[in-house]
Amino acid sequence: MRRNRKNTILAAVLLIALLLSGCRTASAGGQHRIWFVVKSTETEFWKSVFAGANAARAEYNVELVLVGPETEEDYEAQNRMIAQASEEGAEAIVFSAISYTENAAAIDAAARAGIKIVVIDSDVDSDLVDVRIGTDNIQAGRMTGAAVLDTDADTISVGIVNFALGSRNGQEREQGLREVLESDPRVQGIVTVNVAATQEAGKDGALQLLAAHPEIDTLVGLNEPLAVGTGLAVAENGLTGRVRVVGFDTNVQCVDMMREGVFSALIAQNPYAMGYLGVEYAFSLLEGKTAGSSEWVDTSTTIVTPENMFTPEGQKALFPFG
Amino acid sequence: MKRKGISISTVLMIMLVGTVVAVLLSAMLLFYGSYQRMMVQNSVTNSIRTVNQVSITVNDYLRETDKIMGIIQEALEDGEENREEFFDVFLRIRPDVIAVSTYDEAGDLLHCYSTRGEVRAALKENLSFQKDRIGEYAEGYISAPHVVTLFEGAYPWAVTIITPIEGGERERWAALDISCTNISSYINDIGIGSRGYCFLMDMAGNIVYHPQQQLLYSSLKQENTERIAELTDGSLVENNTIYAVQGLQNDRWKVVGVSFVQESISESLLEMGRILVLSGILILLAAMLVAAALSRALSRPIRELASQMEAFERNAEEFTYTPDGRAREVLVLSESFSHMVLRLQDLMERVRDEQINLRKTELKALQAQINPHFLYNTLDSISWMCEQGRNKEAVRMVNALARLFRISISRGHELIPVRSELQHAESYLQIQSYRYRNQFTYSFEADERCLDYLCNKITLQPIIENAIYHGINGLVEDGRILVTVREDGEDIVMTVEDNGSGMDAAQIEAVMNKERSDHAGIGIKNVNDRLKIYFGPAYGITIDSVPDEGTRVVIRMPKVREERENAQE
Numbered sequence: 001m002r003r004n005r006k007n008t009i010l011a012a013v014l015l016i017a018l019l020l021s022g023c024r025t026a027s028a029g030g031q032h033r034i035w036f037v038v039k040s041t042e043t044e045f046w047k048s049v050f051a052g053a054n055a056a057r058a059e060y061n062v063e064l065v066l067v068g069p070e071t072e073e074d075y076e077a078q079n080r081m082i083a084q085a086s087e088e089g090a091e092a093i094v095f096s097a098i099s100y101t102e103n104a105a106a107i108d109a110a111a112r113a114g115i116k117i118v119v120i121d122s123d124v125d126s127d128l129v130d131v132r133i134g135t136d137n138i139q140a141g142r143m144t145g146a147a148v149l150d151t152d153a154d155t156i157s158v159g160i161v162n163f164a165l166g167s168r169n170g171q172e173r174e175q176g177l178r179e180v181l182e183s184d185p186r187v188q189g190i191v192t193v194n195v196a197a198t199q200e201a202g203k204d205g206a207l208q209l210l211a212a213h214p215e216i217d218t219l220v221g222l223n224e225p226l227a228v229g230t231g232l233a234v235a236e237n238g239l240t241g242r243v244r245v246v247g248f249d250t251n252v253q254c255v256d257m258m259r260e261g262v263f264s265a266l267i268a269q270n271p272y273a274m275g276y277l278g279v280e281y282a283f284s285l286l287e288g289k290t291a292g293s294s295e296w297v298d299t300s301t302t303i304v305t306p307e308n309m310f311t312p313e314g315q316k317a318l319f320p321f322g
Numbered sequence: 323m324k325r326k327g328i329s330i331s332t333v334l335m336i337m338l339v340g341t342v343v344a345v346l347l348s349a350m351l352l353f354y355g356s357y358q359r360m361m362v363q364n365s366v367t368n369s370i371r372t373v374n375q376v377s378i379t380v381n382d383y384l385r386e387t388d389k390i391m392g393i394i395q396e397a398l399e400d401g402e403e404n405r406e407e408f409f410d411v412f413l414r415i416r417p418d419v420i421a422v423s424t425y426d427e428a429g430d431l432l433h434c435y436s437t438r439g440e441v442r443a444a445l446k447e448n449l450s451f452q453k454d455r456i457g458e459y460a461e462g463y464i465s466a467p468h469v470v471t472l473f474e475g476a477y478p479w480a481v482t483i484i485t486p487i488e489g490g491e492r493e494r495w496a497a498l499d500i501s502c503t504n505i506s507s508y509i510n511d512i513g514i515g516s517r518g519y520c521f522l523m524d525m526a527g528n529i530v531y532h533p534q535q536q537l538l539y540s541s542l543k544q545e546n547t548e549r550i551a552e553l554t555d556g557s558l559v560e561n562n563t564i565y566a567v568q569g570l571q572n573d574r575w576k577v578v579g580v581s582f583v584q585e586s587i588s589e590s591l592l593e594m595g596r597i598l599v600l601s602g603i604l605i606l607l608a609a610m611l612v613a614a615a616l617s618r619a620l621s622r623p624i625r626e627l628a629s630q631m632e633a634f635e636r637n638a639e640e641f642t643y644t645p646d647g648r649a650r651e652v653l654v655l656s657e658s659f660s661h662m663v664l665r666l667q668d669l670m671e672r673v674r675d676e677q678i679n680l681r682k683t684e685l686k687a688l689q690a691q692i693n694p695h696f697l698y699n700t701l702d703s704i705s706w707m708c709e710q711g712r713n714k715e716a717v718r719m720v721n722a723l724a725r726l727f728r729i730s731i732s733r734g735h736e737l738i739p740v741r742s743e744l745q746h747a748e749s750y751l752q753i754q755s756y757r758y759r760n761q762f763t764y765s766f767e768a769d770e771r772c773l774d775y776l777c778n779k780i781t782l783q784p785i786i787e788n789a790i791y792h793g794i795n796g797l798v799e800d801g802r803i804l805v806t807v808r809e810d811g812e813d814i815v816m817t818v819e820d821n822g823s824g825m826d827a828a829q830i831e832a833v834m835n836k837e838r839s840d841h842a843g844i845g846i847k848n849v850n851d852r853l854k855i856y857f858g859p860a861y862g863i864t865i866d867s868v869p870d871e872g873t874r875v876v877i878r879m880p881k882v883r884e885e886r887e888n889a890q891e
Binding site for chain 2: 273
């Protein structure tokens, strides 16, 4: 009898506890604090990333802090921002590395402090990254190569305007690009110049290349400011039609120049998706809904040419809505 | 204590809990079914209502746009003098209008009024007015969303409304590029349930405005526009998604409401389930309390009754029981048991008494028996004495015989004073000593204080008889028999000693346990049995004997002052 009553009470307590725990999971709340540390806050690419991140912020009701250094070379500023995020209680950092190697220590430290790390766009040399989201840059490089080769010309001579050697993205893009170019017998030569990631530096770099290698008939700018700079170098020097330009990333200037015949192709990444997915993955990591993975989450890449730029798909890839 | 079977309280508990669980489960299922139907219906109704509201607002907006289009048409038909001023004001009060442009018969741009910038010089592509579509424009036209390509350095998304101009000189068409900012303010904040939303699409399946348009453009989200395009006004529930569709006045657009069955309903169901589980727990607790009360009222008294019965089984004689129980059924059972116990004890006592009485009767019958051999041997001796003229001895012999029989009978009493018993023994010894021609001598040592206590009659005689037959008879030298009576605490101890041939263990065993083989008179066993029946197992006879040296028989009995026999009956 005594034992029976004990069992009864035990069962009741268990049931109530179960019920309460059910209630608790149902009403679990509190905003997650996510820091967004990227390479720049200026270019249209990153503005589009932020737009995506903000859309996800609204959808998942998280607190979002968006920061980036003034120049796309200042990895030390990024490291300081990571440390600051850690101090200010960030639960997750969505990160885009300026330097594959130099940002690694700061990210490792943050990850060891229990912060979830989501890398978008540019990878960092750390084993502690939970999720990587972005363009498959080697594949995108190959697409760029295909765009360069999409011509009737008998010979092709390519000049590449790439950004800092330390950035993994640039190197991977160039790797994929060269891979495709080198497999085509029409390609006579490939030269690369590495410059800072600004329009001016891009323009100067392109002009240097053209001066040093007058045989160049195709220029490739491997990110947004470099694409614009390269395009300007061609447009402003009356080379439109003589030197084809292929740009990686797009903005309004690129589109204008494409309409004027400067660009023969633009490789449009999906920065909005990177921003959105970055926050979405950070959120689901914090909620424990996804586990970390070493696989890249690939965001789509589109080749835009003068022919398809105003098709519905071209418009969607080129022009942010609203 | 391990028992087989299930206890009543367990059965009750299982039945109650089982019933409650079954009832709760079926109630839950029933509830779930009807609740889900109801909730889906509610959600559908809610969706339709929301979509209707949105469509009313968008219709208003479209009507307003129609009016504006009319005003613009009038302004354009008026000629070109005051246009700049008109459009300057118009574009300022309607910031959602990106550009108003006019086209000639061939579709070439004539004028463009806009605040967004200058029209670019080489206008190769104009998505606002496509020459190859001019045939579609005649009855008024609303385009799918596109970017406005009129300007340099700006590509805003817009919807173009095209209308023909009747009275213009060269101008045949007017095109109005409107951004979705106004529509977005109508649609963005519309929620259906917690995750539902509305969007605007045209009949061809192009999405005109969607709160998450950029997500759609970035391929992060898909809307099944082909399926939705097939839907007529009304609602559709498919894959836990509720679509509500409402066409708009212009017959080109429709408002689509998307909401999710799962979220709204499963949350309510979860809430309901929680309430049900809670009430289930309460009912279960109540059931357990009831079960506990029942087991207290029923099964515990029954178990107690059972243990009482076991106790009764173990020791029936000294068992006492008071009926107990709160439930009537148990009380009846308990009272019956109590009656039964009393009756059984009564019966047991009666059986025991009857057995004792039977034994006593048997004994009395035995005592009443006169050993015929002893009698005629004695009478033989007397007649022989008379013949020889030893009259004096004969008289003493007859007297002894008479005393022997008188005491033997003792008016039917079992217990007689020790004094009488000693007289009886002495009479017997007297007779036997004549008969055995003084082969033995005898003596008595009796404590005076013992003589008035009572003892069983014919206690000493069978023992003396045994001493004579088995001890003295055939002895070459003189035999001696000593009878003593003394007190020993609360007991009286009589002894009969002889110096005869003694007995070995087998003989003692035989004497103590066998009835007399001649079926006449009383044996030692009978004496012992009587002592034990009357006074209990602590009393009786013990025999010490050493072969060739003699035997000592000890008789132990309590001090008894009055006739016990009478008291017992």
